[in-house]
Amino acid sequence: MIRDITLGQYYPVDSVLHRMDPRTKLFGTMVFIVSLFLADHMAAYVVATGFLVLAVKMSRVPFRFIVRGLKAVMVILLISVSFNLFLTDGQVLFRLGFLKITREGLQMSCFMGLRLIYLVIGSSIMTLTTTPNQLTDGMEKSLGFLKAVKVPVHEISMMMSIALRFIPILVEETDKIMKAQMARGADFESGNLIQKAKSMVPLLVPLFISAFRRATDLAMAMEARCYRGGEGRTKMKPLRYNRRDYLAYLFYGVYLAAMAGIRIVL
Numbered sequence: 001m002i003r004d005i006t007l008g009q010y011y012p013v014d015s016v017l018h019r020m021d022p023r024t025k026l027f028g029t030m031v032f033i034v035s036l037f038l039a040d041h042m043a044a045y046v047v048a049t050g051f052l053v054l055a056v057k058m059s060r061v062p063f064r065f066i067v068r069g070l071k072a073v074m075v076i077l078l079i080s081v082s083f084n085l086f087l088t089d090g091q092v093l094f095r096l097g098f099l100k101i102t103r104e105g106l107q108m109s110c111f112m113g114l115r116l117i118y119l120v121i122g123s124s125i126m127t128l129t130t131t132p133n134q135l136t137d138g139m140e141k142s143l144g145f146l147k148a149v150k151v152p153v154h155e156i157s158m159m160m161s162i163a164l165r166f167i168p169i170l171v172e173e174t175d176k177i178m179k180a181q182m183a184r185g186a187d188f189e190s191g192n193l194i195q196k197a198k199s200m201v202p203l204l205v206p207l208f209i210s211a212f213r214r215a216t217d218l219a220m221a222m223e224a225r226c227y228r229g230g231e232g233r234t235k236m237k238p239l240r241y242n243r244r245d246y247l248a249y250l251f252y253g254v255y256l257a258a259m260a261g262i263r264i265v266l
Contacts, residue, residue, distance in 0.1 A: 013061065016244060017058050018130075019242075021245045025138070029125075038263055044262045047255070066121055073120055077113060089102060132162075135164065141239055143157070154229055173211075174207055177203055177207055
């Protein structure tokens with residue numbers, strides 16, 4: 001399951017989404033997330049599915065690689081779906097003791113499951129098609145207006161970019177530590193939930209030590225290169241919008257109008 005985490009990884013391939021401006025992809029991801037929380041009808045999810053399928057096709061990232069990230073959130077997905085399925089009041093369809101399944105609960109659990117799946121896939125597409133440096137530049141440019149109220153936009157963007165960049169590194173480190181512990185006789189699979197939690201202690205301690213060591217090395221490297229934040233710094237590759245970015249913004253507007261129309265009419 002550790003290897004199945006795709007959030008924060010970059011998949012190098014030549015595609016339309018890879019060549020698109022990071023600000024366009026960030027805005028598109030936010031539009032998609034907002035539209036999912038506004039969706040309350042099956043027709044809206046059909047439109048969102050079309051949006052997501054188009055993004056996957058344009059990214060040229062293998063679909064199997066994208067959906068691998070769902071395994072890491074499967075427990076959260078099952079818990080959310082179960083709570084909505086059994087704890088929503090309405091027209092009872094099935095009852096077994098104190099458990100009941102209602103028509104409204106079934107509909108809400110389906111919508112909740114689709115929403116979480118689409119959120120993971122949509123966020124993964126953005127990180128798979130955007131390098132950490134591009135993500136930092138895009139966030140800094142997009143949130144530049146906050147500098148007027150003394151918000152450290154560059155520092156926040158840098159921290160989020162480093163956090164995303166550290167995800168695949170820590171995943172790889174976790175895999176190495178787990179293999180080393182299993183070679184010494186550690187068992188991470190058998191036993192009940194409490195026993196499995198206890199077996200993770202020999203894994204978490206060296207992982208935290210490794211993470212702190214990497215953070216210290218990174219801080220020392222930035223200080224050795226006289227890093228002082230974003231003020232006055234120039235870009236080797238400044239961000240510029242192209243025709244495909246303007247077309248993407250136009251498509252976002254059409255998509256939002258369609259989702260809003262479905263919500264109003266239906």
